[in-house]
Amino acid sequence: MARKKHTEMSFLDHLEELRWLLIRSTIAIIIVAGACYFIDDYIFNTIIFGPKDPNFITYRFFCGVTHFFGVDDTYACATEFKFIIQNTEVGGQFSIYLWMLVTAGFILGFPYILWEFWRFISPALYEKERKKAALFIIVSSILFFIGVLFGYFVVVPLSINFFATFQASSDIVNQFTIDSYISMIKTSLIASGLVFEMPIIIYFLTKLGLVTPVFLRKYRRAAIVIILILAAIVTPPDIPSQIIVSIPMLILYEASIIISALVVKKQEQNG
Structure with missing residues (x-):
């Protein structure tokens, strides 16, 4: 099966196409991030700070599993996380606020980024393969979102539960910076999404x-x-x-x- 005829592009032409891909993807992320501004309270108070609540669904699930097998595990059934989240920089909260909106824009705008990526590689594909753009975007997006959910409901809670309950000494008080807390969440979500x-x-x-x-x-x-x-x-x-x-x-x-x-x-x- 022959590839569809298209104008041969030089290396510089490909770089130009890649540049515009990045520009359009960045604009899309910014637009979605702007839309997330209207639900910022939900993003921060419900999503981001949800896993720091001992009643979070993941903790209740693992606690229920341990009880099902007749195991009394205080680690899996923590009733309180003895740590506080603090800001230590003048512009720290504002910076975190912007970056979390951008991260939300990237995650929610990922299907569009995939579409841009498909447009970039499609000239090198067969005509029959290019018709599978919708399937590629749908399957890839589903896998990515499943990975993000896995990161949020599994990786993040496991990390918070461990580090919040671990103590090298009772004299040490856990005071996590907002930057380290948010960084852990961003890394866990995006890394899990990409791994999937x-x-x-x-x-x-x-x-x-x-x-x-x-x-x-x-x-x-x-x-x-x-x-x-x-x-x-x-x-x-x-x-x-x-x-x-x-x-x-x-x-x-x-x-x-x-x-x-x-x-x-x-x-x-x-x-």
Whole structure:
């Protein structure tokens, strides 16, 4: 199947297209961030500071699970988090306010960013593949949002629960800066969202011939080690949290192997 004819572009032309992609994506993020201004109270008081409440749904869930198995775990059923969040810089709150709106703009505007990315790479695809733009955007967006939700309802609460209840000494009082608290949330949400894009990334790498299912199976053990290391980085240093975060990543890796195998099989059938 031949690619659709299009004007050959030089390297500088591609850079110009990339520049406009970034400009349009930035404008979209700013517009969505501006819209989030009207729900800023919900974003901050309900979403951002929700996981610092011991009654947050994730804590209640894990507490219920431990009770179901007859385990009395004060760690999983914390009734109080003894820490305060403080601002230590003159313009700290204003800076955090703006960056959280931008982060919300990036997350909510991610489907548009994907569409811009698709427009950028589509000239290199087959005509039949270019018709799958909607499917690509929908699937990629769903995976990203699932990852963000996983970060928010799993990674963030596990981190807060651990660091809020851990004490090296009873003489030490936890006083987290707003910058470190927000940074943890932003990193957890965006990183989790991007990690859940693994099947899409493997799909394109397989299409380009850079990855094969044989390669993925051969280095499965190495991938498991890398996943465990990543889980250890983004979660508190306790084994249960690392296992909880590792499981979805392992499932995504196995799904990526299946997707890669399907792509290779289809390429072989098309000759």
